[in-house]
Amino acid sequence: MSKHIQLLPDSxxxxxxxxxxxxxxxxxxxxLMDNALDSGATSIKLIIKEAGKTLIQVNDNGCGxxxxxxxxxxxxxxxxxxxxxxxxxKIQTMGFRGEALASIAAVSQVxxxxxxxxxxxxxxxxxxxSKLKSQEPxxxxxxxxxxxxxxxxxxxxxxxxxxxxxxxxxHIHDEFIQQALANPHIQYSYFNNDQEVYNLSSGSLxxxxxxxFGKKYSDEILPVEQETDLLQIRxxxxxxEIAKKSRGEQYLFVNGRYFKSPYMLHAVQxxxxxxxxxxxxxxxxLFIDIDPSQIDINVHPTKHEIKFxxxxxxxxxxxxxxxxxxxxxxxxxxxxxxxxxxxxEKLITHQGSNSNFSNQRVVSSNAGSKASWEDLAFPKQSSxxxxxxxxxxxxxxxxxxxxxxxxxxxxxxxxxxxxxxFPSAAGYVIIDQQSAHERILYEQYKKIIKSQSAxxxxxxxxxxxHLSGPDVMLMKEIMPSLNELGFTIEEFGGDSFIxxxxxxxxxxxxxxxxxxxxxxxxxxxxxxxxxxxxxxxARSISISCSNKRGTVLQDEEIQLLIEQLxxxxxxxxxxxxxxxxxxxxLEEIQAKLF
Numbered sequence: 001m002s003k004h005i006q007l008l009p010d011s012x013x014x015x016x017x018x019x020x021x022x023x024x025x026x027x028x029x030x031x032l033m034d035n036a037l038d039s040g041a042t043s044i045k046l047i048i049k050e051a052g053k054t055l056i057q058v059n060d061n062g063c064g065x066x067x068x069x070x071x072x073x074x075x076x077x078x079x080x081x082x083x084x085x086x087x088x089x090k091i092q093t094m095g096f097r098g099e100a101l102a103s104i105a106a107v108s109q110v111x112x113x114x115x116x117x118x119x120x121x122x123x124x125x126x127x128x129x130s131k132l133k134s135q136e137p138x139x140x141x142x143x144x145x146x147x148x149x150x151x152x153x154x155x156x157x158x159x160x161x162x163x164x165x166x167x168x169x170x171h172i173h174d175e176f177i178q179q180a181l182a183n184p185h186i187q188y189s190y191f192n193n194d195q196e197v198y199n200l201s202s203g204s205l206x207x208x209x210x211x212x213f214g215k216k217y218s219d220e221i222l223p224v225e226q227e228t229d230l231l232q233i234r235x236x237x238x239x240x241e242i243a244k245k246s247r248g249e250q251y252l253f254v255n256g257r258y259f260k261s262p263y264m265l266h267a268v269q270x271x272x273x274x275x276x277x278x279x280x281x282x283x284x285x286l287f288i289d290i291d292p293s294q295i296d297i298n299v300h301p302t303k304h305e306i307k308f309x310x311x312x313x314x315x316x317x318x319x320x321x322x323x324x325x326x327x328x329x330x331x332x333x334x335x336x337x338x339x340x341x342x343x344x345e346k347l348i349t350h351q352g353s354n355s356n357f358s359n360q361r362v363v364s365s366n367a368g369s370k371a372s373w374e375d376l377a378f379p380k381q382s383s384x385x386x387x388x389x390x391x392x393x394x395x396x397x398x399x400x401x402x403x404x405x406x407x408x409x410x411x412x413x414x415x416x417x418x419x420x421x422f423p424s425a426a427g428y429v430i431i432d433q434q435s436a437h438e439r440i441l442y443e444q445y446k447k448i449i450k451s452q453s454a455x456x457x458x459x460x461x462x463x464x465x466h467l468s469g470p471d472v473m474l475m476k477e478i479m480p481s482l483n484e485l486g487f488t489i490e491e492f493g494g495d496s497f498i499x500x501x502x503x504x505x506x507x508x509x510x511x512x513x514x515x516x517x518x519x520x521x522x523x524x525x526x527x528x529x530x531x532x533x534x535x536x537x538a539r540s541i542s543i544s545c546s547n548k549r550g551t552v553l554q555d556e557e558i559q560l561l562i563e564q565l566x567x568x569x570x571x572x573x574x575x576x577x578x579x580x581x582x583x584x585x586l587e588e589i590q591a592k593l594f
Contacts, residue, residue: 022103024162025052025151026171031100032146033179036060039144042202043187046176050193051168053151053159061143064116070123071135074101074110106130107158108151114144129154166477173197173470177212178258181251181285184208198469209236209285213249213468214495217242217283222329224286226321231290231314233321237268238283239329243276245521248470253287254295259306267315271322284322288314412558418549420558427585434549435574436565441542442575443568445485449534452484457504463513465489465497471520478523481537482516489516510545518544539575 022028029046036044039062049055065073104110105127115122122140126133152159162168169192180188180198184205190198200211210218221236238249252264268284276282296307308314412422420431467475472495479489479497486503502512522540547553553561565571565580573579 022100022107022151024171025056025168026175027100028052028056028104028108028148028151029058029172029175030179031104032056032058032148033175035101035146036062036144037179037183037186039063041143041186043189044179045189045191047191048169048172048193051165052172053162053165053168054149056148056151057146059143059145061141064119064122064143065114066116066119067123067135067137070112070114070125071132073112074105074125074127074132102130104148107155108153109149111147111149112144113138113140113146115140115142117142169473173473177470178251180212181205181208182253182256182258182287197473205285206236212470214466216466217468221283222325224321224325226317226324228317230294230310231288231317233286233288233318235284235286237271237286237322237325240272240275240282243272243280243282245280245518246524247281248524249283249468250281251285254306255289255292256287257306261306263311264315264318267319268322271319271326275326286318286322288318290314410559410562412562414553414558417552420553420561422562424583427583427587427589429581429583431562431565431581432549432574432579433547433551433553433561435578436561436571436580437547438542438574438576439568439571439580440561440564441546442538443570445538445541446534448486449481449484449538455504456486456488456501458488458501459499459512463499464492465499465513465516467495467497467520469495471524474520474524478520478537481534482519485537485541487512487516515541515544542575 022031025048029048029052033044033046036058039060041060041062043061045057045059047055047057047059101110106129109128110126112125112127113122121137123135124138124140125135152162173190176188176190176198180186180200184207185202187202188198188200189196198212200208203211206218206221206223209221217238220239220242222239224233224235224237226233235253247265250265250268252259252261265284268282268286272282290308294309410422412420414420414433418433420433420436422429465475475497476491479491482489486501487499488501489497489499492498499512499516502515519537519540522543523536571580
């Protein structure tokens with residue numbers, strides 16, 4: 001008998017399989033909801049606690065299982081839909097009892113209750129560590145209830161790599177939304193820590209979109225309907241006005257199954273060419289119905305990646321279908337012939353005639369005084385004078401390289417309206433004005449949040465903010481920190497919030513509603529990094545309020561920017577990691593010239 005090569009125990013095999021299929025709590029949610037869907041359920045209820053780490057429960061009113069099937073569904077490779085290898089290439093259902101239940105049971109404690117309509121009693125099964133603990137008859141409603149508790153409790157190494165509750169809840173939320181959009185004919189409900197997040201009644205796709213993303217989308221989405229011999233494309237795309245800075249509102253489905261494809265999303269993006277500004281992404285919920293033999297859904301264990309046989313052809317069909325939907329409603333680019341260079345801020349914010357675009361610039365056309373810059377950059381927060389603090393953050397060696405005379409101003413100039421250059425004893429220093437200003441504001445905002453010293457300025461006319469369902473949850477998370485920063489925001493029921501006031505340091509330079517939306521978009525992109533709400537808010541608002549490249553600065557503004565940058569605790573990089581300045585020695589310059 002071999003001493004080196006041995007067969008692994010089934011419990012270990014199941015844990016290895018769980019590593020492929022069960023990556024996080026959201027993976028369990030996906031598998032259980034897929035199974036509920038394939039059971040013929042018309043109502044599905046999802047309950048989670050502590051981001052799914054403590055509890056994941058899915059109830060359905062589907063066909064249920066008899067005692068034998070209930071036990072068999074936890075066996076490896078047990079299936080209700082595949083009978084031969086050919087079936088792998090014709091799969092049209094979502095999941096099946098046993099596809100991942102064996103893997104889930106290997107890394108958690110699972111309780112299953114199930115009953116068919118024709119049976120008097122149901123079946124209750126408890127399994128942990130792939131071992132059957134009990135199986136007995138029980139009273140139960142028709143359908144299936146699966147409770148998964150203490151995920152990864154038997155695999156501590158996997159559990160410690162889970163993200164924060166905020167991040168894991170976000171992934172679960174995304175899985176729920178994908179399922180709910182794919183099946184508008186099914187009633188869905190979602191409870192998170194005993195609070196109802198969604199209660200979606202069955203209806204049309206448009207009704208489901210409005211229920212999830214908000215009432216304002218009712219008039220902002222355009223129907224897509226195209227059919228060819230190869231496929232059918234249907235769904236909705238958004239008007240250019242509701243394009244966002246993130247891809248959070250883009251969903252693609254093939255034969256009712258959600259999938260990820262940057263290539264196909266590029267087709268949607270290209271249909272909006274010249275209609276939306278660069279860096280914005282249109283709203284899109286699109287369904288591709290195609291012969292199952294033309295696709296392969298088994299590319300990845302999670303089935304989020306799909307391979308198409310005629311990928312380029314489908315790309316073109318998708319692009320044409322979206323373009324046709326946009327053109328059908330006579331949407332054309334709005335050209336500004338009076339302003340040949342309107343600026344990115346104007347294109348993105350779409351503030352219209354009621355806003356004064358000149359006020360969007362950090363430095364107005366007549367702001368030549370130091371005071372206008374100080375109002376923006378919080379001069380009262382700077383505790384040291386320029387002559388004392390210009391290069392304090394540098395090491396002694398750096399000070400020698402960059403030593404300047406303290407009794408006169410730095411001879412600095414702005415180049416390309418983006419960079420500031422000035423000489424030092426060892427050569428030259430080049431400052432990226434946007435990154436530098438982000439660093440300055442970031443440290444100022446962190447101090448304000450920490451000390452809770454921000455002052456409020458009440459708005460003459462409160463602003464109402466309507467958010468999509470996914471954004472409502474994030475807004476509730478960051479609202480306390482925003483209020484500490486000087487905003488006055490309160491919930492107004494459903495998907496609405498009211499902004500009663502903003503920080504006094506904005507001084508009318510930024511529209512409070514637009515700024516909150518920018519901060520929310522920035523926060524969404526930072527969630528995965530587990531920065532913490534206060535840290536993420538400080539980063540988000542500093543990026544949103546900072547001087548952008550292309551802004552013309554007056555001499556006094558340049559001097560103060562240099563002073564405040566090198567008075568920062570960490571002047572070397574921006575909050576996002578970009579360099580704030582670059583030092584070039586005379587030796588480097590000579591090496592390039594000679």
